Structures are given as structure tokens and as C-alpha cells.
Amino acid sequence: MSFAISLASILSAFIISGIIFVFSNVDPILAYYNLFRSFTNSALLSEAVVRAIPIMLVALGLTLAYKANFISVGGEGQIYVGGIVITFLVLWNAQNRFLPDPLFMPIAIIFVFLFSSVWGIIPALLKARFETNEVLTTLMMNYIAQIISNYLVIGPWKDPKGYGFPHSPPFPEYARFPLIPGTTINSSIFIGIFAAIAIYVILAKTKFGFEVKVVGDSYSAAKYAGISYSKVVCLVMAISAGLSGLAGMSLLSGVIGRLRPDFSPGYGYTGIIVAWLCNLNPFIIVLGSIFFGGLLVGGEVLQGSMGLSVGITDVFQALLLITTLSGEFFKRYKLVWRR
Amino acid sequence: MSVEKSRRSFLRDAAFALGGVAVGAGLGYVAAGGGRAPVTQTVTKTTTQAAERKVVAGFVYVGPVSDYGWTHAHDAGRAYAKKVCPWLETKIVESVEEAKVQGAIETLIGQGANIIFTTSFGFMEGTAEAAQKHPDLYFAHCSGYKSGAAGNAPQNLSAYFAEFYQLYYLNGLAAGAVTETGVLGYVGAIPIPEVIRHINAFVLGAKESAKARGKNIKVYVQWLNAWFDPEGANKAATSLVENNNADVLAFTEDTPTVLQVAESYQKKGKRVWSFSHYSDMSKEGPNAHLTGQIVNWGPIYVDFVTQVYARSWRSVDIWARVGDYMAYKWANLQNPKVEYDGAVYLAPLNPVIPENVRALIALRWQQMKEMLFEPFTGPIKDMDGNVRLKDGERATHDILWNMDWHVEGVQTPLPK
Amino acid sequence: MDPMIILTTMFILMVQEGSILLIATLGEIFTERSGILNLGVEGLMCFGALSSFIVYYLTGNWVIATLAAAFAGLMLSLIHAFVSITLKVNQTVSGLAITILGLGLSSFIGRPLALSRVRIEPLESIRIPVLSEIPVIGPSFFNQNPLVYFSYVMVIILWFILYKTSFGLNLRSVGENPSMADSLGINVFLTRYIATLVGGALCGVSGALLILGYYPSWYDGITAGRGWIAVALVIFSSWNPLYAFFGAYFFGLVGTLNATFQSIGFRMIPTDFFRTLPYLLTIVVLVIFSSTRFRRRKMPASLGKPYTREL
Structure with a gap:
């Protein structure tokens, strides 16, 4: 039943945007064909997966936070923090050469995760200590992280050989994620898959996962059960921010190859959408991110082939989100009705 | 009882909301000038002459075409080239973030583009990598310093810029x-x-x-x-x-x-x-x-697509200044005039x-x-x-x- | 350089930016007081700006244009109201969806305008006699366009509604404790609908002020993140329209520091620090106002929680 409702929600998003297409003299069938072309073409599918990796990592991290009812919107900022940390490591290692090349990436992954975690713990501590609204603190920290990252790349970390253009020196080969042969997909996808399994295990099999859910269901029940709210929330945000930081690293080491101003295309916010659309289920998130990546690629196909505005993809995304959310109501409503 | 009531109130609210959305959509439709908004590019081609050649140019823009400066100017140049060259078909992808440039290029290639223009400095590395990967296609990157001509990229990549x-x-x-x-x-x-x-x-x-x-x-x-x-x-x-x-x-x-x-x-x-x-x-x-x-990026784009059409590609690093792409370049110092050309x-x-x-x-x-x-x-x-x-x-x-x-x-x- | 001139310039710019923020903040306060969190402000502002731009271009009448902006904000927030009040889904996500929808729709509908480079005449300032002669305060606060004066009036009106009318009392109690309000015979759903729609309309008007007052041409991204600042300002002003007045202008003032320091040649602090300042300040204020001493009286207790009647 709930599957039928999900399907109906998605369909209604199609119908509403179909109406918009018709109004703007666009053949909706052709438009949808183009929007989903990436799932029929292996080159485009590979691109969809490339987009999906950072979205996946952010969404998986957020899942944990949302399960604890900590409504973080800080993925975007944490992506920037991850980008800052990996760039720092690259620049630092280029000067000091402490790490042998093959060891660099494994150690970098750990460092990026840890330092991004620190950034994520700040709003968690503020929430635990002062009950500040986490939506707003995480949102504000997004702007701060982005500005710091841009400051570094325009100022101290600017490539001295880059004709003054704002970007860091290029990352050396040992600081790049190797591509999976024959595709454009970089190997950070395995971090994403590993993270999905890890989040699943944490939530389903560990005591900590149980505590997360108790905290998420009811603050007072958690207190009654003797669960430390601040411990749970801090740990949850540490993991969440760490994964988002790895998303930033995946963008720089996997795709861009150097630090650039405003380097995240809003994946931190897309991750929020994906996390909710996939009902906070780690495995569905892996598929959902690829679906969304395909949608992003499809949006470009749509522009390229039909001359449609980039705004229409946003409208479709938003409609999809709203109808899916509305579907949640009908799932619950059904339960009440049976009783 | 409450279920019944909440259902009724739900239906009432739903009707209310739908009515509202309809009014809003109608307004939006009128505002958009009766839905005359962006036009679909349908390729109407009667293939009587089998060997009729065609160049498909793909453009990767950093901003929306509806921005007020950079991307708008590039798109005006694209339209100019399309007007001048009847054999040219163009496809665009706009608002492309730097992290997505390779993807956007692949998307355009997947649609048959044989020359790709990328119009932001941040697209330079991505364009150079794509040029390496597709030696049979042509690339031109705006505002960077990598090109075959400069010797730091493959020969199918050119660089261009308009200097102010x-x-x-x-x-x-x-x-x-x-x-x-x-x-x-x-x-x-x-x-x-x-x-x-x-x-x-x-x-x-x-x-x-x-x-x-x-x-x-x-x-x-x-x-x-x-x-x-x-x-x-x-x-x-x-x-x-x-x-x-x-x-x-x-x-x-x-x-x-x-x-x-x-x-x-x-x-x-x-x-x-x-x-x-x-x-x-x-x-x-x-x-x-x-x-x-x-x-006016137009003449520059015409130059590049013509090279592809005429199969006369040569990697260049163009830095267009006053006097470039002009009909008449001789200086007239006796009776000087400011021209709207080039x-x-x-x-x-x-x-x-x-x-x-x-x-x-x-x-x-x-x-x-x-x-x-x-x-x-x-x-x-x-x-x-x-x-x-x-x-x-x-x-x-x-x-x-x-x-x-x-x-x-x-x-x-x-x-x- | 005359310090009086510098101060006056700062104040003029402060009132420009602050008034845009103020109207949106007032709208969001009204919404949040009823317990509904609407994170769609950015989208509402942008859609409002576009609507007022189109109508002003067609009619040349700023009153009709402002009403159009209000209507646009109202229609979009209706979606949020329906989804979060009637369907009781997650308000944070719904708000984000409204932002994306508003920005996307504006970009889509506004494209022909941006491409044809349509332009309007910005609203003329009206000098208030006597008051505008006061140094610093006069030229900044009392030589502005009518929509800025509207924002001052709205502060009083909203404060009056919230604190001095029975409707305001109902609205606040709905935001604090909906089930108790319900048992007292207050229509929780209707009240929340009204609050969300009025708030959305005000966000639309703030977009109208932005485009009719100071940035008289349409292009993508014109709201440039102001909607999010407004959301933060709601907390900064602890859900009180009077404090919002000071909060919005304080943020407006902080926003002028970068340009001012550059023009007087004060170069000790990098430019980017000033860009982070509003966000840092918001976090600091959030922490101060969230600490238990303040919180109890300020934040609507049921903010962001959907209300379901007990069976």
C-alpha cells in the first residue's frame, strides 16, 4: 500500500509539471524522455553516478542526524570544511613530504572525517547545552564555511603559478581518487557504499543505534531511560559531518582536482531532499542519490536538447519533494482509518 | 467521528489549495506572455541532399542565460553565430557549477555535439581533460590559458578571450x-x-x-x-x-x-x-x-565553428582586442571614428x-x-x-x- | 573625510537593506508565532519580486504591483500551509521545497524578461517634512520610498495585532499550546492558515521593496540569500515585531561595515570577515536567546510541530 502511495506521489509530480510543460508549449512526453535519458545511456548513467557520490554521502550522514530528530541542514558547510581540510593536507604534504604517496589518501580520508566532525559537533553541543535551534545554527555555519573556503582560495592558498586566478595549486596524482576503468566514476563511490552499510549496521544492530532512535522519538523517554542526550547528539553529528566532509573531499579529489571558490553545487541541500525522499533508509538512499544524479544530468539534457530554462528542473525537484511529503500523510492516514 | 471530520476538512482544504494553485498557475501563464517562453528547438530537416553537412556546437555556461552580464553576452554570441551559419545547430547547458563541467560536456557530446565551448575559467581543467578523452572532437575554452597552441593541452583545444x-x-x-x-x-x-x-x-x-x-x-x-x-x-x-x-x-x-x-x-x-x-x-x-x-562573442564563435565546418581546425590562443575580428583594420588617423565592429x-x-x-x-x-x-x-x-x-x-x-x-x-x- | 557624512551614508544604506529584511522578518514572525516554521522565505521573496516587477512594468502602479507581490507570496505559502498544517508533514523539508520552487518558478517565468532587458523606474523617495531635517536619522529614515514607510507601519500594526487583540492572543496560544487553544474553542487550523498566508504575503512584499526600490531590473538570483537572513533575524528579534525593527537595522548596519571601512581605508580586518559577521552574530544571538533564562518566554513552544487533534 505504502509503495502504491509513493508511486502515486511521484506520478502526481509528473502530472503537475506536465501541466507546466504544456503551458510553456513543450511536449511533456519528449521532455520526460529527455529527463530520464541518463538511465538508457551508459555514458550519461556514469555521469549520474558521479553526481550521486557526494549527494549520497551527505544524505547518509543526515539520515543518522534525522533519526535522532536533529534537523541539520549543515551538509553544504561541511562539504566546504572537507574541501578545506583536504586542500590543507595536499599543500602541507607538498611542502613537507611526510607521507609516502600510496599512504596519503587513506590517511587523508581519516583526517578529513575527523576535522569535519569537529565542525559538526559545534551545533550539536550548542543544541545540547543551550537548546539552540539546530536548523539555524547549521545554516549559518554553511555560510561561514563557504566564506572561509573562498577567503583561503582567493588569498593565502592561491596558486602562485595560476596567473592570479583564484584557485589552489592542482592536486597531485596521489591525492586523486582513481577512476573505475572504463567509466568517469571515481573510487570514492566505495566510501559511499561502505557508509551506507555502516549506517545501516549502526541503526539496526548496535546499542548506539537504539539510543539514537529513542532520542529521536522522545526526548523525555531518552532521559527516563538514562540516555545522555548530548553524547548521542554529538556523536550523531560527528558522523554526519564527517561523511559530508568526505563528500567535499570526493568533489575535490574525485572531480575538480583543486580547491576552487564556491566549489559545491549545492549538494549539501540536495542531500537533505534525498534523505527525506528515501525515507531515511540507507540502502534506498544509495539508489535515490543515483536517481537524483540522473535527474540533474537529465535537466542538462533537457536544456541542451529542448532549450528549456534551468529553473524548470528546480520546479520539478520541488514538486517531487512536495508530493512525496504529502504522500507521507496518506500513509499515516491509512493507519488511522483502519483502527 | 474525528476521522470523518478530518477527512472532510482535508477535502475542503484540498479543494481550496487546488483552486489557489490554479489561479496562481494562470497568473504565471499570463505573466510569461501567454506561454510563449522558451522555444523548443525542433530540427526540421528534409534530407534530400544526403551529404549535407552540419556542425553541432555545445555551449557550457557558468550562469543562467538570464543573468545580466557574462553568460547573457555569450548566449548573444551563440545566437549571432547561429544566424550567420545556416548549417550550425547549437545546444546549451546553463548554470553549470564547476564540479559538473565534465558531466555537462559529456551530456552535450551524447547529443551529438562536435565542438564544445566552455565559458568559465573554472571549466579549464575539465575541458582539457575532456579534450584529451575525445581527440576526434573540438573544444574551445574561454578565459583560461590552456590550449594546444600554448603547448599545455591537446591540439583539439583552443583558448579564447575578449580583452577589455x-x-x-x-x-x-x-x-x-x-x-x-x-x-x-x-x-x-x-x-x-x-x-x-x-x-x-x-x-x-x-x-x-x-x-x-x-x-x-x-x-x-x-x-x-x-x-x-x-x-x-x-x-x-x-x-x-x-x-x-x-x-x-x-x-x-x-x-x-x-x-x-x-x-x-x-x-x-x-x-x-x-x-x-x-x-x-x-x-x-x-x-x-x-x-x-x-x-560581441559572435565573430569569435563564427570563426571556430567555421573551422570545424571547413575541416581547417588549428589550435589557437586568441585574446581578442580592439581591431580583431573587424571588417576593416587599417587605422584612419585623418578622420578617426569609433566603430561598432569587432x-x-x-x-x-x-x-x-x-x-x-x-x-x-x-x-x-x-x-x-x-x-x-x-x-x-x-x-x-x-x-x-x-x-x-x-x-x-x-x-x-x-x-x-x-x-x-x-x-x-x-x-x-x-x-x- | 567628514565623519557625519560617513555616518549618514551608513545609515542610508542600513535603512535600504534593513527595510527589505524587516518586512520579511515581520512576515516570518507572524507565521512562526502560530507554530508554523516556514523556511521558504527566500523563494517567497524571489517570486514576490518577480510578480511585482511584471505588474509594475505593465501597469506602472506600485500599489497594484505590491499587491501582486503579496498575492504571489500568499499563493506559494498556501502550498506550505496545506502541506504542513493539513497534511502535517515535516515543515523544514516543506520550507526547503518552497524555496526551491519559488526560485525555480521565478527563473523560469522571468526568463523572457531577463532576456529582453526590461527595465522599470525605481520608486521615488518621499521626503517627510521636519523629520527629514534631523541629522543622520532624517536623510536615512525619513527620505525613503513609500514601501519603507510601510515597513515602519507594519511593525506597529503587527505588534498591536499580536499583543493587543484577541486574535493575536489566540494566534500566540495556538503557537504555544495548540491542544489547549483547541479546547478553548479556537480554530487552530484556521489560525495557522491565516498566519502562514499573511506571513507569506509579507515576504512577497519584501521582494517588491527589493526590486521596485533599489534593484530595478530582473535577473536570476536577485534575492541573494536575504530570505535566510530574515529567518535568522526572527530568532535574533525573539519573535517580537518591535525587536525585529532594531534587529533588521542592526543587521543592515553590520552589512555596511565592509564598504565603509574600505572607503575610509581601514584595512586591518580582511573583507571576508565582514561577510561572515551577520552569520556569526546570528549564532551568538541564538545561543544567548536560547539559554534557558530567555527561552521560556520567547520561542513559541509548538514551533515546527504539526497539530493533530486527539482522538
Whole structure:
């Protein structure tokens, strides 16, 4: 039943945007064909997966936070923090050469995760200590992280050989994620898959996962059960921010190859959408991110082939989100009705 | 009972909401001009001649086509090329973030593009990688320094750019002729060599025409650290006028905000002037618009797609200046005129610019067509008094591309 | 350089930016007081700006244009109201969806306008006699366009509605404790609908002020993140319209520091620090106002929680 409702929600998003297409003299069938072309073409599918990796990592991290009812919107900022940390490591290692090349990436992954975690713990501590609204603190920290990252790349970390253009020196080969042969997909996808399994295990099999859910269901029940709210929330945000930081690293080491101003295309916010659309289920998130990546690629196909505005993809995304959310109501409503 | 009620209230609310959405959609439809909005590009081709050839050009834009400067200008160039070349088909992808450039390129190739233009500095690495991967296709990247011609990329990659510094010099001539306070303001995007040499050229021009009036020129700079920041541009422009007493405002920012600020001063009876940037913005400031720098990417795009069509590709590193892509390049020094031709040219000149200065602008324009005049010709000192160019020495490509100093007359030191 | 001139310039810019923020903040306060969190402000502002731009271009009448902006904000927030009040889904996500929808729709519908470079005349300032003669305060607060004066009036009106009328009392109690309000015979759903729609309309008007007042041409991204600042300002002003007045202008003032310091040549602090300042300040204020001493009286207790009647 709930599957039928999900399907109906998605369909209604199609119908509403179909109406918009018709109004703007666009053949909706052709438009949808183009929007989903990436799932029929292996080159485009590979691109969809490339987009999906950072979205996946952010969404998986957020899942944990949302399960604890900590409504973080800080993925975007944490992506920037991850980008800052990996760039720092690259620049630092280029000067000091402490790490042998093959060891660099494994150690970098750990460092990026840890330092991004620190950034994520700040709003968690503020929430635990002062009950500040986490939506707003995480949102504000997004702007701060982005500005710091841009400051570094325009100022101290600017490539001295880059004709003054704002970007860091290029990352050396040992600081790049190797591509999976024959595709454009970089190997950070395995971090994403590993993270999905890890989040699943944490939530389903560990005591900590149980505590997360108790905290998420009811603050007072958690207190009654003797669960430390601040411990749970801090740990949850540490993991969440760490994964988002790895998303930033995946963008720089996997795709861009150097630090650039405003380097995240809003994946931190897309991750929020994906996390909710996939009902906070780690495995569905892996598929959902690829679906969304395909949608992003499809949006470009749509522009390229039909001359449609980039705004229409946003409208479709938003409609999809709203109808899916509305579907949640009908799932619950059904339960009440049976009783 | 409550289920029944909540269901009824739900239905009522749903009807209400749907009605509202319908009204809203209707309004939106009317607002969009009866849905005449973007047009579908259908390829109507009667393939009677089997061997009819076609070039498909893909464009990767960094902003939306509906921005106010950079991407808008590129898309106008694309439309120009499409008009000139009947065998050309174009496909665009807009608002592409840097992290997505390879994807956007692949998307366009997947749709049959055989030449790809990427129009942001941040797309350089991605374009070079794609060129490596697709040796049978052609690529051209705007505003970077990698190309087969330069020897740091495969031969199927060209680089192109339209350079404004000569036009900024001409803007400076106009500014120096109309300023009453002798103070000029510059709202700069990001302190990189490109913007710095634009500021410097502007200052050099202003000093030349102000000297004839016996005036000294002071220039104050405000940095935004962003290419798009209308709010910051508004504040910077207003502060320059009020606090620093500037009465001519030049800018590098992707909206017409600075010109609009100048126009609002003109409305209040205060004479403040500004310029066009990228495209003719004289409508934005009917009174305040002095002149300005305009780019026409059209001829450049025609050149590239024709190379592909004629199978005469050669990797180039083009830096289009005054005189390039012109129908007639000979300088006419006896009867000089400013022409609206080539890849870069001036916006219409405001009649407040005195006759003799307009003649000077036209003379310099003609001289620059054949490199008979170079704004950066020594003696030029920087703002700390160090000699940067000796008497008669002309700035080279490397000096222009690495410029990290301000000429004498600028009051604001560079950040850091 | 005359310090009086510098101060006056700062204040003029402060009132420009602050008034845009103020109207949106007032709208969001009204919404949040009823317990509904609407994070769609950015989208509402942008859609409102576009609507008012189109109508002003067609009619040349700023009153009709402002009403159009209000209507646009109202229609979009209706979606949020329906989804979060009637369907009781997650308000944070719904708000984000409204932001994306508003920005996307504006970009889509506004494209022909942006491409044809349509332009309007910005609203003229009206000088208030006597008051505008006061140094610093006069030229900034009392020589502005009518929509800025509207924002001052709205502060009083909203404060009056919230604190001095029975409807305001009902609205606040709905935001504090909906089930108790319900048992007292207050229509929780209707009240929340009204609050969300009025708030959305005000956000639309703030977009109208932005485009009719100071940035008179349409291009993508014109709201440039102001909607999010407004959301933060709601907390900064602890859900009180009077404090919102001071909060919005304080933020407006902080926003002028960068340009001012550059023009007086004060270069000790990098430009980017000033860009982070509003966000840092918001976090600091959030922490201060969230600490238990303040919180109890300020934040609507049921903010963001959907209300379901007990069976």
C-alpha cells in the first residue's frame, strides 16, 4: 500500500509539471524522455553516478542526524570544511613530504572525517547545552564555511603559478581518487557504499543505534531511560559531518582536482531532499542519490536538447519533494482509518 | 467521528489549495506572455541532399542565460553565430557549477555535439581533460590559458578571450573629461590581474584627459570578492560617491547595479556617471551612462565553428582586442571614428563628453586597431612610486597577465 | 573625510537593506508565532519580486504591483500551509521545497524578461517634512520610498495585532499550546492558515521593496540569500515585531561595515570577515536567546510541530 502511495506521489509530480510543460508549449512526453535519458545511456548513467557520490554521502550522514530528530541542514558547510581540510593536507604534504604517496589518501580520508566532525559537533553541543535551534545554527555555519573556503582560495592558498586566478595549486596524482576503468566514476563511490552499510549496521544492530532512535522519538523517554542526550547528539553529528566532509573531499579529489571558490553545487541541500525522499533508509538512499544524479544530468539534457530554462528542473525537484511529503500523510492516514 | 471530520476538512482544504494553485498557475501563464517562453528547438530537416553537412556546437555556461552580464553576452554570441551559419545547430547547458563541467560536456557530446565551448575559467581543467578523452572532437575554452597552441593541452583545444583593458582606457578618457571632483571610483569584483589591469588602464586614460583640463585624478577602489553581488555593489558605489566624493563609477560586477546607483543620483540632481559592462546598458541609466565596454562573442564563435565546418581546425590562443575580428583594420588617423565592429567595442558615447575628448577617444581607438598606441607604455610608476615600465617600454603579455600593482593615482592599496 | 557624512551614508544604506529584511522578518514572525516554521522565505521573496516587477512594468502602479507581490507570496505559502498544517508533514523539508520552487518558478517565468532587458523606474523617495531635517536619522529614515514607510507601519500594526487583540492572543496560544487553544474553542487550523498566508504575503512584499526600490531590473538570483537572513533575524528579534525593527537595522548596519571601512581605508580586518559577521552574530544571538533564562518566554513552544487533534 505504502509503495502504491509513493508511486502515486511521484506520478502526481509528473502530472503537475506536465501541466507546466504544456503551458510553456513543450511536449511533456519528449521532455520526460529527455529527463530520464541518463538511465538508457551508459555514458550519461556514469555521469549520474558521479553526481550521486557526494549527494549520497551527505544524505547518509543526515539520515543518522534525522533519526535522532536533529534537523541539520549543515551538509553544504561541511562539504566546504572537507574541501578545506583536504586542500590543507595536499599543500602541507607538498611542502613537507611526510607521507609516502600510496599512504596519503587513506590517511587523508581519516583526517578529513575527523576535522569535519569537529565542525559538526559545534551545533550539536550548542543544541545540547543551550537548546539552540539546530536548523539555524547549521545554516549559518554553511555560510561561514563557504566564506572561509573562498577567503583561503582567493588569498593565502592561491596558486602562485595560476596567473592570479583564484584557485589552489592542482592536486597531485596521489591525492586523486582513481577512476573505475572504463567509466568517469571515481573510487570514492566505495566510501559511499561502505557508509551506507555502516549506517545501516549502526541503526539496526548496535546499542548506539537504539539510543539514537529513542532520542529521536522522545526526548523525555531518552532521559527516563538514562540516555545522555548530548553524547548521542554529538556523536550523531560527528558522523554526519564527517561523511559530508568526505563528500567535499570526493568533489575535490574525485572531480575538480583543486580547491576552487564556491566549489559545491549545492549538494549539501540536495542531500537533505534525498534523505527525506528515501525515507531515511540507507540502502534506498544509495539508489535515490543515483536517481537524483540522473535527474540533474537529465535537466542538462533537457536544456541542451529542448532549450528549456534551468529553473524548470528546480520546479520539478520541488514538486517531487512536495508530493512525496504529502504522500507521507496518506500513509499515516491509512493507519488511522483502519483502527 | 474525528476521522470523518478530518477527512472532510482535508477535502475542503484540498479543494481550496487546488483552486489557489490554479489561479496562481494562470497568473504565471499570463505573466510569461501567454506561454510563449522558451522555444523548443525542433530540427526540421528534409534530407534530400544526403551529404549535407552540419556542425553541432555545445555551449557550457557558468550562469543562467538570464543573468545580466557574462553568460547573457555569450548566449548573444551563440545566437549571432547561429544566424550567420545556416548549417550550425547549437545546444546549451546553463548554470553549470564547476564540479559538473565534465558531466555537462559529456551530456552535450551524447547529443551529438562536435565542438564544445566552455565559458568559465573554472571549466579549464575539465575541458582539457575532456579534450584529451575525445581527440576526434573540438573544444574551445574561454578565459583560461590552456590550449594546444600554448603547448599545455591537446591540439583539439583552443583558448579564447575578449580583452577589455583598451576599452577601459577609453572609458578613462571619458571619465577624466567629465569629472568635476577629480575623484573616480571603481567597484571591483575579485583582485586578480585581469581586473587590476582594467583598473589601471582606466586610471591611465582618466589621467590623460584630465591633465588637459589641469586636473589631478584620484581613484578609490572597493573590492567585493565576488563576481555577482548586487547588494555589495550598491553599498560600494554609494560609499564611493558619498564618502570619497567620486563622481564617475567604473565597475566589474555582473549586474547593472552600479549604473543604477549613478542614475538614481542623476535623478536627485547630482551628476554621477557610470558605464556599460559586457552589453549595452544605456537603457539602465539614460542620464548616467557615459559609455562602456561591450563584447560581441559572435565573430569569435563564427570563426571556430567555421573551422570545424571547413575541416581547417588549428589550435589557437586568441585574446581578442580592439581591431580583431573587424571588417576593416587599417587605422584612419585623418578622420578617426569609433566603430561598432569587432569582438570588443565601446557603448554609445554620452553627448556630455566634450567634442575634443570624443575626437581623442576616436583617435586612440583607431590607433589601437593597429597597435600604434598601447595604454601601458612607460614611463609608468606604481602607486608607491616604483618605476614599473621605463620610458617608451610597452607592457608585454606576461606583464599584463601577472599585473599585481596599481598605477600612480590609485589611492587604495591592493588587499594583502 | 567628514565623519557625519560617513555616518549618514551608513545609515542610508542600513535603512535600504534593513527595510527589505524587516518586512520579511515581520512576515516570518507572524507565521512562526502560530507554530508554523516556514523556511521558504527566500523563494517567497524571489517570486514576490518577480510578480511585482511584471505588474509594475505593465501597469506602472506600485500599489497594484505590491499587491501582486503579496498575492504571489500568499499563493506559494498556501502550498506550505496545506502541506504542513493539513497534511502535517515535516515543515523544514516543506520550507526547503518552497524555496526551491519559488526560485525555480521565478527563473523560469522571468526568463523572457531577463532576456529582453526590461527595465522599470525605481520608486521615488518621499521626503517627510521636519523629520527629514534631523541629522543622520532624517536623510536615512525619513527620505525613503513609500514601501519603507510601510515597513515602519507594519511593525506597529503587527505588534498591536499580536499583543493587543484577541486574535493575536489566540494566534500566540495556538503557537504555544495548540491542544489547549483547541479546547478553548479556537480554530487552530484556521489560525495557522491565516498566519502562514499573511506571513507569506509579507515576504512577497519584501521582494517588491527589493526590486521596485533599489534593484530595478530582473535577473536570476536577485534575492541573494536575504530570505535566510530574515529567518535568522526572527530568532535574533525573539519573535517580537518591535525587536525585529532594531534587529533588521542592526543587521543592515553590520552589512555596511565592509564598504565603509574600505572607503575610509581601514584595512586591518580582511573583507571576508565582514561577510561572515551577520552569520556569526546570528549564532551568538541564538545561543544567548536560547539559554534557558530567555527561552521560556520567547520561542513559541509548538514551533515546527504539526497539530493533530486527539482522538
